[in-house]
Amino acid sequence: MSDPSKRCLNCQDSFQNFQRPQGDALEFVVARVGVADSGKYWRCGRSGCRRVQNYFNYQDGFDLPPLL
Template structure:
């Protein structure tokens, strides 16, 4: 677990975790110039932010979950 600035959450540093395989597939499509393993995801409840481990300005947001 890494603690980093999250532009979505603001405030204190947030915990980030490695991406799941499904999340890596999404990032691979959105950020084809970088390896998905370079990205981490914010663990704060409700946050969908992912960003590069060493560069918080390079990231994006996962889409909201589809409702059944």
């Protein structure tokens, strides 16, 4: 996984840098998809974006709660 740039549906379907969720965001992802699948989900790195999506399928994702 060398290219963190992926399409983000929340950012008008533009390419953004994604990173692994950390802290409370990671806890939310684990609660949503389970520990086994949590490593597949990355968070959009654009300021203000709360999108978390499957690294290999940009259409499989969800938004983090507003405070994360």
